[in-house]
Amino acid sequence: MRRIVTVVWVAGFTLACGGTESVGVPPRTMADALHAVLESDRTVYTRNVVNRLQNEEQVIKASEHWKDDKALPLPAQMFRMGSEMVAEKNAGFTYALISLWPVNKQNVARTEAEEKGLRFVADNPGQNYYADEELAGKKYFTAVYADKAISAACVACHNAHKDSPRTDFELNEVMGGVVVRIPLDS
Amino acid sequence: MTSLSSLLTITGGAVAVTIAAYLGSALRGERRTLFLPGETSPGHRQIEMRCELCHRESFASADDIQSACVECHGDELREANDSHPRSKFTDPRNAERTALLDATRCATCHAEHVPERTGPMGVTLAGDYCALCHPDIAEERPSHRGASFASCASSGCHNFHDNRALYEDFLVEHAEEPSLLAVARVPERTRIAALGAPLAAGAHDAPAGVAGVERAVVEWSDTTHARAGVNCSDCHVAGEKPWSETVDPGACGRCHDAELRGFERGRHGMRHAADLSPMQPARSVLAMRDDASERSLDCAACHASHAFDVRRAAVEACLGCHEDDHSRAYPGSPHALAWEKSDGSGVSCATCHLPRAANTDGAIQAQHGQNDNLRPNEKMIRSVCMSCHGLAFSIDALADPALIRSNFNGKPRVHVESIDWARRRLTAESESPSHQEEAP
Numbered sequence: 001m002r003r004i005v006t007v008v009w010v011a012g013f014t015l016a017c018g019g020t021e022s023v024g025v026p027p028r029t030m031a032d033a034l035h036a037v038l039e040s041d042r043t044v045y046t047r048n049v050v051n052r053l054q055n056e057e058q059v060i061k062a063s064e065h066w067k068d069d070k071a072l073p074l075p076a077q078m079f080r081m082g083s084e085m086v087a088e089k090n091a092g093f094t095y096a097l098i099s100l101w102p103v104n105k106q107n108v109a110r111t112e113a114e115e116k117g118l119r120f121v122a123d124n125p126g127q128n129y130y131a132d133e134e135l136a137g138k139k140y141f142t143a144v145y146a147d148k149a150i151s152a153a154c155v156a157c158h159n160a161h162k163d164s165p166r167t168d169f170e171l172n173e174v175m176g177g178v179v180v181r182i183p184l185d186s
Numbered sequence: 187m188t189s190l191s192s193l194l195t196i197t198g199g200a201v202a203v204t205i206a207a208y209l210g211s212a213l214r215g216e217r218r219t220l221f222l223p224g225e226t227s228p229g230h231r232q233i234e235m236r237c238e239l240c241h242r243e244s245f246a247s248a249d250d251i252q253s254a255c256v257e258c259h260g261d262e263l264r265e266a267n268d269s270h271p272r273s274k275f276t277d278p279r280n281a282e283r284t285a286l287l288d289a290t291r292c293a294t295c296h297a298e299h300v301p302e303r304t305g306p307m308g309v310t311l312a313g314d315y316c317a318l319c320h321p322d323i324a325e326e327r328p329s330h331r332g333a334s335f336a337s338c339a340s341s342g343c344h345n346f347h348d349n350r351a352l353y354e355d356f357l358v359e360h361a362e363e364p365s366l367l368a369v370a371r372v373p374e375r376t377r378i379a380a381l382g383a384p385l386a387a388g389a390h391d392a393p394a395g396v397a398g399v400e401r402a403v404v405e406w407s408d409t410t411h412a413r414a415g416v417n418c419s420d421c422h423v424a425g426e427k428p429w430s431e432t433v434d435p436g437a438c439g440r441c442h443d444a445e446l447r448g449f450e451r452g453r454h455g456m457r458h459a460a461d462l463s464p465m466q467p468a469r470s471v472l473a474m475r476d477d478a479s480e481r482s483l484d485c486a487a488c489h490a491s492h493a494f495d496v497r498r499a500a501v502e503a504c505l506g507c508h509e510d511d512h513s514r515a516y517p518g519s520p521h522a523l524a525w526e527k528s529d530g531s532g533v534s535c536a537t538c539h540l541p542r543a544a545n546t547d548g549a550i551q552a553q554h555g556q557n558d559n560l561r562p563n564e565k566m567i568r569s570v571c572m573s574c575h576g577l578a579f580s581i582d583a584l585a586d587p588a589l590i591r592s593n594f595n596g597k598p599r600v601h602v603e604s605i606d607w608a609r610r611r612l613t614a615e616s617e618s619p620s621h622q623e624e625a626p
Contacts, residue, residue, distance in 0.1 A: 065355060067267075087273030094277055105326050110279045136281035162612065181278055 027141035028130055030093075031180045035128075035145050038079070038095060038178060043150060046075040051151050062153075074157070092183070097147060099176025101166040103158065107176075111135065114179055117144025122174045129177075132184070139184040147176045224299035227308045228471045232453065233460045240298070248291060255292040262451070262558070266348035286318045287311075295346075307561050312336075316344075329607040342564060342581035342602035351568050352581075357608040363576030365597075370531055370574035373542050376549040378441060382415025392418040393429055405492040416441070438485045444545050448554030454483050455554075467507045478507040500534035501525065515593035522593075533574070541569045563590075578605050 025033075050072055053059045063071035073081065079097050087094055098107050100118050109115040117129035121144055129144040149155045149171055158175060159167045169175055219235050226234040233239055239258075242250040263271070274280060275290045288294050297303075297310040304310050314335035316323075324331040338344045342352060387407035392399045406412050420440075421433045435458055439446030449455035457465045464482035467474035481487060488503035489496070501522075505513055516522050516535065525532025539556040559565040563584050571580035582598035583589055589598055 065353070067350075068356070084271060084273045087276060088271070090276075094279075096277065096279060098279075110282075114279065133278075135278045136285060138278065138281075140278055179279070183278075 027182045027184065028143065031130075031141065031143035031182055032128075034093060034095065034180050035143065035178060038082075038180075039145070041082075042075055042079050045078050046151055046154075050075055051153060055153060075154075093180060095178060095180045097176060097178055099147070101158075101164065102176065103161050103163045105163075111142075113142045114144065114177075117142070117179065118177045120144070121146035121177050125174070133181070141182045141184055143180045144177045145180070146174045147178055149173050149175050222299060225301040227296075227298055227301070227304050229308050230298065231471065232457050232465060232469055233462060236460050236462065239460060248293070251293060252291045255296075259292070263347060267350055268347050269349045270346055283319045287315065313339075327607075327611075329611065339562065340585060340602060342567075342585060342604040345562060345564075348561075348565060351565050352604070354608045354611070357577065357605045358612050360572070360577035361605050361609055363578065365576055365579040367574055367576065372537060372570075372573045373550045375542055375551060378414075378549075380414035380416075381420060381441070384413045385415055385417060386412075390418050392422070396429070396431075402492045409492070409494050411492075411494060433484070433486065433491070435485050442485075444549075444551050445554045448540075448556075448558075449485070451555035452557045454556065458484075472508065473510040474507050475509045481507060496536075497528075497534075500536035500540075504535040504539075511591040512593050515591065515595060519593040519595050538566060538570045541566075543569055581605070 050062045053072065054062050061069065061071045062074050063069040064074060064077070065071075066073045066077065076097055083095050083097070096107070098109055098114060098118065100109065100122070102108050109118050111133060113129075113131040113133045117131065120129040121127065125146070128146075131142050133140045133142045149158070149169055152171060154175065155169045155171055155173075158164050158169050221237070222234060225231075230240070240246075240251055240254045242254055270289060272290050275284045275288065284290065295311050295315070296308045298308075300310055305313070316338045317335040324333075339346070342357075345351075385407070387403050390399075390403045390406065392403070402418075406418070419429075421437050422430050424430060424434070424437050435446055435449060435455065446455075450459035453470070454465055457463065464484055464487075466480055466482055468479035488499045490498055490503070501516070505516065513535075521533035521537075523532075525534050525537075536552060539559070540552045540554055541559060542550050543553050544550055553559075559569050564581070567577070567580045567584060571584070575583070579598065581602045581604065582600055583594060585602050586598045586600040589596060589600075
């Protein structure tokens with residue numbers, strides 16, 4: 001019930017529509033929409049930029065040390081850079097790429113919802129995890145979406161990386177999750 | 187009695203008015219330092235009399251002060267690919283860590299006007315602050331077991347903000363390099379575009395009667411400026427003024443904009459950026475020559491109009507003011523001896539402190555923010571030292587304060603284990619450094 005009442009107000013939406021009443025989008029709908037954009041952009045980058053230029057046409061490599069190596073950023077790095085840029089803009093939500101088996105240990109699940117969410121999406125293919133969270137006295141709507149290995153390059157890199165705690169990932173397997181967090185307090 | 191009382195009243199009033207007038211006048215100009223709550227950190231001391239640069243307004247909020255920090259230091263942090271950006275600490279998933287260290291504000295770690303707890307780079311936290319968020323790092327990196335958290339930022343290891351210089355794969359890649367590389371050269375500078383056709387001495391356009399014009403023209407006619415078509419008026423005429431004897435750095439920046447931006451980000455030019463009178467050695471916290479104390483630092487102070495000799499600017503100009511141990515030891519150092527050969531292999535003060543590096547447009551230029559690669563000094567390893575020296579030697583050399591004081595006259599007597607640790611880990615050998623074996 002609270003979720004129905006507590007909505008993410010879309011600033012300017014009402015004025016843009018010429019109406020007089022405030023119109024909102026439920027947090028879950030908003031989170032799903034945000035994730036659709038995030039996932040699509042990353043998939044396009046992975047398939048049409050990195051996989052095409054590195055593996056199919058062999059024009060340029062992708063590298064963890066992309067600046068030094070004058071290479072393409074890895075898809076996960078591109079995703080994280082976007083996440084940081086959104087955070088700097090105080091856009092009203094945050095998102096992160098996390099895993100139960102992260103290469104960088106800073107990207108491990110940090111909250112109970114993240115831990116439960118990662119396990120849920122790994123154990124329940126095709127389903128998302130939703131929860132309300134309270135962190136540092138603030139309430140959030142938190143959604144966790146499965147992050148799958150969509151190309152052979154994802155699997156090869158994670159299985160071979162010296163910092164990876166798992167070396168047996170397979171194509172299309174869940175490697176982690178995208179967590180989208182929307183504040184519920186005004 | 188009445189007259190005594192009146193006299194005291196008048197005298198007291200006069201004293202109060204005088205004090206009020208003095209304090210009132212001190213609210214403007216350089217005497218505003220009277221109102222400082224404590225000694226300003228070395229990084230801000232030059233501009234401390236412009237309180238509003240940081241405080242924005244009376245009783246400024248913490249947000250106002252933070253925005254002032256970002257206004258001056260934001261670009262530097264972005265260029266450094268800041269490892270701990272504010273967004274890490276505003277992320278709700280890191281709330282527990284932010285409660286331990288609220289690095290959403292610069293002042294949490296860089297408090298101002300607290301000299302009793304201000305350390306290098308203006309850090310006002312205890313040196314082991316990494317432990318607040320990474321207490322279990324030894325579980326991830328067994329090589330770190332037993333190491334003091336105060337040693338995280340040792341040369342060759344980690345920095346809070348700028349970790350571009352060194353990372354594990356880079357350490358391993360360069361582990362085998364010799365102390366002195368077979369080819370030791372800094373990159374060539376990219377020449378900026380000429381304003382016009384070369385000018386001969388007779389083509390100068392200085393007005394008649396300008397003092398010293400004959401000598402200036404002789405010097406100028408033999409410079410890159412004359413060859414690039416830069417005439418007297420291109421520097422000495424600015425805005426509505428028909429002619430100015432002095433040339434503000436801003437005029438130089440019309441052609442040398444990258445150099446001006448760098449100058450204003452360093453200790454030499456930060457007062458210019460703050461619209462204050464030019465920096466003078468007397469204001470410095472470093473040891474300076476007494477006879478240079480009143481020298482004003484503009485572009486010509488180092489580049490010497492009108493000859494604009496970059497070799498002079500690279501050494502003589504520096505030693506004309508700086509008199510610390512490192513500077514005094516330069517003449518006679520291996521770097522200086524090679525510099526005197528003039529065969530391109532030498533190292534001047536500018537080679538290290540104003541390194542040649544690519545700008546965002548790819549042009550190689552001397553970076554005039556001479557403090558940038560000293561915060562901390564291992565930022566110099568890749569931008570400077572590795573042009574001539576191997577990585578392991580460079581790391582150890584910059585971690586040896588005595589060697590730095592002697593201007594690298596000798597070999598490092600300090601050894602940083604970062605390369606050893608990285609190699610052990612890569613080769614899957616036991617991560618058991620010496621201090622781990624000694625630990626209980």
